[in-house]
Amino acid sequence: MAQGKPSEAQLRYLRRGLRQPGGKLPLFDEHGQQISTHTIESCVKAGWAEPWFENPIKPDWLVCKLTSSGRALFDIRH
Template sequence: MSETPVRETRTAKRPTKTQIAWLRRGLSEPGGKLPLFNDQGQRVNDRMVRSCLEHGWAEPWFENPLKPNWLVCKLTDLGRKAVNGSP
């Protein structure tokens, strides 16, 4: 008896509500700059930022000389599409 091959289907990953809220803040900023802090003044979660980088929704913009371990990022075209619900 031969096994039926399993076909892997890839679905486009969508940002979470938290990621969308963060990415949307870049829509109104010059160059698409994404904030380092949330609306409550807390630093944004590094794992969330790295996840957005891995999915191509954000990209590193420049290094912060005062805080070299902080990622200063900007919104990508793919990030704009993800926020607007485009495939």
């Protein structure tokens, strides 16, 4: 379940999934740098993201998507 308040890094990561098909979250930031594993894993642990599928080419990459709790962080009525 979602808990606590996300950090700025977490919000930047999660926000990028709002306009992606299925809420897919990025593996790289807008500058081409890999998103921190810590950021991704902490969002999963908080319930804001969930693993989506395993990448057969890069099995160590955690491909995730937004959860309803992750989307709710950006709901202006929230």
